[in-house]
Amino acid sequence: MHLRIDDIGKAWSGHTVLDGVSFHAGESDFVCLLGPSGCGKTTLLRIVAGLTAPDRGRIVLDGRDITALPARERRMGLVFQSYSLFPDMTVAANVSYPMRLRGESPAAIATHTGQWLERVGLGALAARFPDQLSGGQQQRVALARALAANPSMLLLDEPLSALDPAIRAQLRGEIRALQRSLGIPTIMVTHDQDEALAMADTIVCMNQGRVEQIGTPRCLYERPRSRFVADFIGHANLLPTPFVRETLPAFLERRPPGADATFELCLRPEDLVIEADPRGEGVIEDITFLGNLARANIAWRGRRVLAEFPGRSPLVCGEAVSIDAVRGAWVST
Amino acid sequence: MSSIVAPRAVARPRFGAGLLLALPLLGLLLFFVHPLLTVLWRSVTDAHGAFTFANYGRLFDDPGLPRAALHSLSIGVATTFTTMAFGLCLAMALHRSRLPGKFLIRGALLLPMLAPSLVLGLGLVCLLGRNGLVHRLTGMPTDIYGFWGLLIANTLYGLPQVVIIVSAALERTPARHYDAAESMGATPWRQFIDVTVPRLRFALLAAAFLVFTETLTDFGSAVVVGGSYRVLAMEIYSEVVGQLDFAMGATLGVVLLAPALLSVWLGRLAKRRQDSGDASPGRALIPARHAVRDAALGTIAALALVPVVAVVGTVAYVSVVKLWPYDRTLTLANYTGGMPDGYGPVATSLGVSLLAAVVGVVMIFALAAGLRRASPRIARPLQVLASLPAAVPGMVLGLGYVLTFNHGALSGWFYGSAAIVAACSLYHYHAQAFLTMQTGMRQVPDALEDAVASFGGDTRHVLRDAVLPFAMPAAISAFFYLFMRSLVTLSGVIFLVTPGLGLASVAVMRLDENGFLAQAAAYAMCVVVAGALALGLMRLLLHVLKDRRHVA
Numbered sequence: 001m002h003l004r005i006d007d008i009g010k011a012w013s014g015h016t017v018l019d020g021v022s023f024h025a026g027e028s029d030f031v032c033l034l035g036p037s038g039c040g041k042t043t044l045l046r047i048v049a050g051l052t053a054p055d056r057g058r059i060v061l062d063g064r065d066i067t068a069l070p071a072r073e074r075r076m077g078l079v080f081q082s083y084s085l086f087p088d089m090t091v092a093a094n095v096s097y098p099m100r101l102r103g104e105s106p107a108a109i110a111t112h113t114g115q116w117l118e119r120v121g122l123g124a125l126a127a128r129f130p131d132q133l134s135g136g137q138q139q140r141v142a143l144a145r146a147l148a149a150n151p152s153m154l155l156l157d158e159p160l161s162a163l164d165p166a167i168r169a170q171l172r173g174e175i176r177a178l179q180r181s182l183g184i185p186t187i188m189v190t191h192d193q194d195e196a197l198a199m200a201d202t203i204v205c206m207n208q209g210r211v212e213q214i215g216t217p218r219c220l221y222e223r224p225r226s227r228f229v230a231d232f233i234g235h236a237n238l239l240p241t242p243f244v245r246e247t248l249p250a251f252l253e254r255r256p257p258g259a260d261a262t263f264e265l266c267l268r269p270e271d272l273v274i275e276a277d278p279r280g281e282g283v284i285e286d287i288t289f290l291g292n293l294a295r296a297n298i299a300w301r302g303r304r305v306l307a308e309f310p311g312r313s314p315l316v317c318g319e320a321v322s323i324d325a326v327r328g329a330w331v332s333t
Numbered sequence: 334m335s336s337i338v339a340p341r342a343v344a345r346p347r348f349g350a351g352l353l354l355a356l357p358l359l360g361l362l363l364f365f366v367h368p369l370l371t372v373l374w375r376s377v378t379d380a381h382g383a384f385t386f387a388n389y390g391r392l393f394d395d396p397g398l399p400r401a402a403l404h405s406l407s408i409g410v411a412t413t414f415t416t417m418a419f420g421l422c423l424a425m426a427l428h429r430s431r432l433p434g435k436f437l438i439r440g441a442l443l444l445p446m447l448a449p450s451l452v453l454g455l456g457l458v459c460l461l462g463r464n465g466l467v468h469r470l471t472g473m474p475t476d477i478y479g480f481w482g483l484l485i486a487n488t489l490y491g492l493p494q495v496v497i498i499v500s501a502a503l504e505r506t507p508a509r510h511y512d513a514a515e516s517m518g519a520t521p522w523r524q525f526i527d528v529t530v531p532r533l534r535f536a537l538l539a540a541a542f543l544v545f546t547e548t549l550t551d552f553g554s555a556v557v558v559g560g561s562y563r564v565l566a567m568e569i570y571s572e573v574v575g576q577l578d579f580a581m582g583a584t585l586g587v588v589l590l591a592p593a594l595l596s597v598w599l600g601r602l603a604k605r606r607q608d609s610g611d612a613s614p615g616r617a618l619i620p621a622r623h624a625v626r627d628a629a630l631g632t633i634a635a636l637a638l639v640p641v642v643a644v645v646g647t648v649a650y651v652s653v654v655k656l657w658p659y660d661r662t663l664t665l666a667n668y669t670g671g672m673p674d675g676y677g678p679v680a681t682s683l684g685v686s687l688l689a690a691v692v693g694v695v696m697i698f699a700l701a702a703g704l705r706r707a708s709p710r711i712a713r714p715l716q717v718l719a720s721l722p723a724a725v726p727g728m729v730l731g732l733g734y735v736l737t738f739n740h741g742a743l744s745g746w747f748y749g750s751a752a753i754v755a756a757c758s759l760y761h762y763h764a765q766a767f768l769t770m771q772t773g774m775r776q777v778p779d780a781l782e783d784a785v786a787s788f789g790g791d792t793r794h795v796l797r798d799a800v801l802p803f804a805m806p807a808a809i810s811a812f813f814y815l816f817m818r819s820l821v822t823l824s825g826v827i828f829l830v831t832p833g834l835g836l837a838s839v840a841v842m843r844l845d846e847n848g849f850l851a852q853a854a855a856y857a858m859c860v861v862v863a864g865a866l867a868l869g870l871m872r873l874l875l876h877v878l879k880d881r882r883h884v885a
Contacts, residue, residue, distance in 0.1 A: 051512050071515045078516040084509045088531040097527070098517040149517045 001062060001152050001185045002026055003048070008057035010043055017043045018054070019209040025153075025202070028183040030176065032196040035206035036232070041189045042157055044206075048187060049155050050074045061152065077146030077154045077184075082162040084142055085130040091117070091141050092126040098149035116144040119178065136167040143175065147182070154179065156188040160195060172199055193233045197221065205229050221268070223329045230266040230331045237267040237305040238331070247281075247301065248325055255330050263330045269295060269308035273324045276315060280322035287317055298323065353703030353792070354715065357696045361718055365760045368733025369725060372590075375583035375736055388584040398568060402588070405549055405565040408480065412487040412548040413541050419488065419637040420495025420540065421533075426630040427496070428503040429529070429620050441638040442493045444645045447864040449821035450490040451553030451841055452857040456644035457486050458558055459651045459850055464658045466647060478560030486554035489641050491544040498543070502536035503529070508618040521623055535603040542600035546593045550726030552824035553838075557845055565589055566824070569728055573828060579736060586729040597724035645861070652854035667855035673844070678835035679859045681751065685836065686819035688755040693766060694812040696759075701770045702800055705777075723764035727825030730761050735828045749831045757826055758819035766811040773807020774800065806875055813871035817864050 003025045010018040018040045025031045033041040046052040048059060050071030059067045066074055078084075085094050096113040104112075117123045120140040130138055139159055146154060159175070160168045176199050179186050190196050196203050197217040205212045205220060205228075213220060213229045224230035227238060241260040244251055251265055274282070274296070282300040294311045297304055300323055307323075315321065379385045392398050423442070426432055445453060460466050461477035468475045477485070510528045519527060552566040559567055565585060573582035655662040700719060704712050722730070734757050738748045747753050781799040790798065801808075823838040830839045837860050844853035 046512075049512075049516055051515065071512075072518040072520065074516075075518070076516055078513060080509050080513065083507065084513045086510060086513075086528065086531070088534075097514075101518050101523065145513075145517075155516075 003153060003185060003187075004058075004060040005044070005048065006058040006060065008044065008047060008054045008059070010040070010047065010052070010054050017209050018047075021057070021206070021209070021211055023202075023204045023211060023214055025185050025187060027185065028180075029185050030179055030199060030201045031185075031187045032200035032203045033187060033189045033206060034193060034196040034200075034203050034232075035191065035212075037191055038208075039206045040209040041191075041206050045155055045157055045187060045189045048153075049076050049078055075149065075152045077149050077151030079139065079142045079146050079154070079156045079159045081158045082135065082138070083130075085138055085145070087130050089129075090126065091122065091128050091130070091133070094130070094141055095145045095148050097145060112148060116148045117141075119147075120144045120174075134167075135163050136171055139163065139171060140174075143178070147178075147184075151184070154184050154186040156186065158189055158191070161190070161192065168195075175199070197233070203233075205232065207232075222327070224266055224331050227264060227266075227331050227333050230329070235269050235306055237269070237272070238264045239267065239303070239305075240264055243301070243303065247323075248328075251325070251328050251330075262333060264333055266329045266331045267305070267325050268327070269306045271325050271327045272298075272305065272307040273326060274298070274307050274309055274313075274315065274321045276319055277322035278320050280320045282321045282323045284315060284317055284319050284321060287315070351703075353699045354707060354711070357700035357703070357719075358715065360696055361760070361763075364734075364756045365722060365725075365730075365763070366718070368730060368737045371737045372583045372586050372729055372733040375580055376587045378580070380580070388580050391581065392584065392588070397563065398585070401563045401565050401568045404480075404562055408483050408487065408564060409545045409549040411480075411484050412491060413545045415484065415488045416491040416495055416544045417537065417541055419633065420492050421499055421537070422630055422633040423492065423496045423637060424499035424503055426634045428500055428618075430627045430630045431620050431622060432627050432631050432634070438634055438638060441641050442496055443865075443868070444641050444861075445490050446493050447817075447821075447861045447868065448645055448648070448857070449553050449823060449838060449860070450486055450551050451557055451823050451838060452648055452821075452861065453489050453644055454482070454486040454554035454557030455841065455845055455850070455853060455857055456646075456648040456651075457482055457554075458845075459657065459854065460644060460647040466650075466658075469658055469661075478558055479562035482558030482560070483554055483562065483564070485640065486558055487544075487548045487551060489644060490551070490554070491547060492637060492641070494543055494547075495540040498536050498540040499533060502533050506532045506618075511618065521621065521626065538603040539600040542596040542603070546596045546600075546724075546726075550589055550593055550728065550824065552728055552827065553842075556823075556842055566726075566728055569732070570827065573732060573735070579732075582732055583736065586726070586732050589726050590724075590729050593726055594724045601720075648854045648857050648861075651851055652858045654851050657851040657854070667851050672840075672852055672855055673849075674835050674840065676859075678837045678840040678856065679863070681835060682820055682837040682860070683863060685751050685755045685758065686816045688751065689759040689819040690812045690816035692755065693759040693763070693815040694770075694808055697763070697767050697770045697811055698804065698808055700767065701774050701804075702796055704771070705774060705800075719767045720764045722760055722762070725761070727757075727761045727822060728827070731757055731825045731828040749829075749834060751834065754826050754829050754834070754836065755819070757829055758822055759815060761822065761825040762815055762818040766815050769811045769814060770804065770807050773804045773810075777803040806878055809871060809874050809878065813867055817867050820864055820867070821860055 005021060005023050008018050008021045009016075021040070021044055023031070033044060035041050043052060047054045050066070050069060050073075054067065057067070058065055061074075086097070089097065092113050095116055096109045099109045099112060113126070114123065117126055120143055122137060122140055122144070125133065125137065130141070133141065142159070156175070160171055163171065172195060188199065200217055202214065203217055203220050204214050207228050213225050215223075220229060220233055224233065224236070230236040230238065239247075241252075241255070241263060244255075244265045248265070255263060255265075282298040282305075285297045285299050285304070288295045289311060292311050293308055294313060294315075295306060295308050296315065298307055298321065305323070309315070376388055377384055377386060379387060423438060427435055427438060432438075448456075457477055458465065461475045461482075462468075463474075463476050463478075465475055465477070467473060506529065510532075511524055514524045514528050550566060552570065555564050555566045556570070565588065569582050569585045569589070572578045572585060651657050652667055653663050653665060654660070655664045655666065700715070704715060707715070734753060738744055738753060777800050782795050785795045785799045821838060823842060826836060827839065827842075830836055837856050840856045841853045841860070844850070844856065
C-alpha cells in the first residue's frame with residue numbers, strides 16, 4: 001500500500017484551511033500529522049478518509065486516483081478522538097459491525113470478532129456496552145472495530161487526547177506494536193509532539209494549512225528547518241546571527257548564506273555545555289529539578305537561554321557559568 | 334469524607350427553601366391535588382356519599398359508552414401512527430436533508446401550535462364538510478365528520494410536537510457516528526437504520542405516548558368534527574353538561590385518566606433512558622448530497638404541511654365571508670360587529686391567559702428555585718407532583734374544579750370568576766412550564782450562588798443576582814407557554830364558563846354548534862393572531878436578552 005497526497009487545497013467559506021499539502025506514506029509507514037490546533041491536520045485526515053472533499057489536489061492509493069471515491073468505498077479504518085462507538089451496540093456488535101456490513105457468515109464474524117477483541121486485550125468485555133467501559137477501553141474497541149474492517153489504511157484522529165496521561169502512554173505503545181505487527185500503513189493526527197516523536201516513522205509538521213517540514217522524528221528534532229518546527233518540537237534556544245558571531249563563532253561555518261535576519265541558530269537545552277566558572281559570562285537565574293535532569297534559565301549577555309544537565313550536577317542558583325554548545329542547527333526565520 | 338462535604342452544605346443557605354416552596358406547594362395542593370382527589374372520590378361514591386363501585390358498573394349499562402371507548406382507542410392508535418410517520422419524515426427533512434426552504438416547513442409547523450385542535454377541526458369542516466369549500470367549488474360530495482375528520486385534525490395538531498421531540502434527538506446524535514459508519518462502508522440507508530434509528534427509539538416512544546394521550550383526551554376536534562362518531566371526551570361532556578350526571582362524568586374521567594397516566598409515565602421513562610446517552614458536542618452534521626432522499630422527504634413534507642396551511646387558511650378565508658357557506662362575498666363585517674359578543678370573549682381570554690401566565694411564572698420560579706435548595710427527601714416528591722399535571726386531561730381537571738369549588742368556602746367569588754379559569758389553565762399546563770423553568774435554572778452555576786452567599790448575600794440576593802440572570806430566558810419561555818396555551822385551551826375550561834364569562838375558544842365552539850361558522854372563524858382567527866403576536870414578542874424578548882446578558 002502506498003498513499004500519495006498531492007497538492008491538496010481546501011477552504012471553508014473563504015478561509016483557507018489547507019494550502020497545497022503534499023506527502024506520501026509507504027508500505028507499513030506510521031505517519032504523524034503534527035501541528036497546533038487549527039493547522040488543518042484534521043481536515044487533511046478527513047479528506048484522506050473521504051469524509052470531506054478537497055477543493056483541489058489528488059489522493060492516490062497504490063497508483064489509483066481515489067479523490068472522488070466516497071468514504072464507504074475507500075476501506076480506511078478510522079479511529080476518532082473519543083465516543084465514536086455506537087452507544088446502543090455491545091462491544092462485540094461494534095467490532096463486528098463492518099463485517100456484518102460486508103455480509104460475512106455469522107460463524108466467521110464470531111471468530112474474527114473474538115480474535116480482534118483478544119488482540120486488543122478485551123476478550124472478556126465483549127458483552128458490555130460502551131458506557132460501561134473506561135476511555136482507554138473504548139479506544140481499544142474503536143481500534144479493533146477499525147481493523148476488523150480489513151482496511152487498506154488506518155487513520156487515527158487524535159485517538160489518545162481524551163485519555164489520562166498514564167493510559168495514554170500505555171496505549172501509545174500498544175497501538176504502535178499492533179500497527180507494526182500488522183504492517184498496515186497508518187496516519188495519525190496529533191497536536192502532542194511527545195506522541196509524534198514516540199510513535200511516528202515520519203512526522204509531517206504542519207502550520208497554517210502548509211507543510212513546514214517532513215522527516216523522521218530525529219531529523220525534525222535535530223535538524224529543524226524553520227523557526228516554527230524548532231519551537232513546536234521540543235525546547236529551542238533561538239539565537240540571532242550577530243549574537244552567534246560574538247559568542248559561538250565556530251557555528252558560522254555551517255550557516256547557509258543569507259542576510260543576518262534570515263537564519264537563527266537553534267540550540268536544544270541539552271546541546272549547551274554549562275560549567276561552573278567564576279569568570280563565566282552566564283549567571284544561573286533559576287533551576288528546575290526534574291530528578292534525573294535539571295533545567296536552568298541562564299542570563300547570558302542580555303539574553304536568557306534554557307540549559308539542561310544531569311540532576312546530580314552541583315550547580316546552584318546565582319552561580320556564574322561558562323557556556324558552550326556542542327551541536328546546533330540553523331533554522332530559517 | 335464528610336468533613337469535606339459538610340462546609341458546602343453550610344455555605345448554601347437553606348432557610349429560604351421552605352419559604353419559597355410554601356406558596357407553590359399550597360397552590361398545587363389546593364388547585365391540583367384537591368380537585369383530582371374529588372373526581373376520584375366522586376367516582377366511587379353514590380348520591381348519598383356512600384362508598385360504592387356501582388358507577389363503574391353503570392359504564393356497561395349504556396352500550397354507547399364501551400363503543401365510545403373503542404372509538405377513542407381507534408382514533409388514538411390511528412392518529413399516533415400517522416402523526417409519527419409524518420412527524421419523523423418532517424424532522425428528517427429538517428435535519429438530515431439538503432432541502433431548500435426549510436423555513437417554510439418550520440413556518441407551517443407553527444400553525445398547529447397557534448391554532449388549537451378546535452380551530453383545525455373548524456377549518457376541516459369548512460374545507461371538507463358537507464357544505465365545505467371543496468363541495469361548493471367542485472360539487473363533489475364531501476363529508477369529513479367522523480373518524481377521518483378526527484384523524485386528520487388530531488394528526489395535524491400532533492405534528493409539531495412530534496417534530497420538536499424527534500428533532501431534539503436528531504440534533505443530539507453526533508456527526509462522528511455517521512463518519513464512523515460511512516468509513517466502514519455503510520450505505521446511507523444502513524446509516525439510517527444503524528445510527529439514526531437507535532438514537533431515536535426513545536424519542537419516538539415519548540412522542541408516540543404524547544400524541545396518543547393528547548388524542549385520547551382531546552375535546553376540541555371531537556366536538557367539531559366528531560359528528561356521530563362519539564368518543565369518550567364527548568361522553569363526559571354529555572354526561573355533565575347534558576344530563577348533569579356528575580358521578581358518571583367523574584367515573585368516565587377516571588377511565589380517561591388511567592391510560593393518560595400510564596402513557597405519560599412510560600413517556601417519562603423513555604425520556605430518562607434517552608438522556609443517559611453521551612451528549613458531547615462535536616462537528617456539526619452536514620447531510621450528504623442525496624437527490625432521491627431529498628425528493629422523497631420533500632414530497633412527504635408537502636403532503637403533511639399543505640393540509641395544515643389549507644385548513645388554517647380556510648378558517649382565515651371563512652372569517653372574512655359574509656354568510657358561510659351561502660353568501661361568500663368578502664367582508665370584514667365579522668370583525669367589526671358581526672361577532673355576537675363583540676371582542677368581549679377575546680378580551681376575557683387575554684385577561685385570563687395573562688393572569689395564568691403572571692401568577693404561574695412567579696409560582697413556578699419560586700418552586701424551581703426552592704427545589705434547588707431543598708433536601709432530596711422533599712425535592713423528589715415535589716418534583717413528581719409538579720410534573721404530574723402533564724398526565725391529567727384538561728376535562729378531568731375542569732370537572733374536578735366544578736365538583737370542588739361550586740360549594741364551600743371559595744364558591745362565593747371564585748366559582749364563575751376569571752380567576753378559576755386562569756387557575757385551571759395554569760395547573761393544566763403546569764408540568765411543561767415547570768420543566769422549562771427547571772432546565773433553565775440548571776444552568777445557574779452552583780459556585781455563583783455560593784459566591785453571593787459567601788459575600789453575605791441572603792436568599793433574596795442569591796435569587797436576584799445569581800439565579801434570575803440565568804433563569805430569565807426560561808422564565809420568558811414559561812410565561813409565553815402558559816399564556817399561549819391558556820389562550821387556546823377548551824377542554825379544561827369548558828365546564829367552568831358561565832353565561833357571564835365568555836371565552837374566545839368557547840365562543841368558537843358555541844357558534845360552530847349553532848352553524849355560525851363565519852363568526853366562529855372570526856373568533857378563531859383572533860385567537861390565532863393573538864397567539865402569533867405573543868410568539869413574535871417572545872422571540873423578540875429572548876433575542877434582546879441574548880444580546881444584552883450573554884447568558885441566554
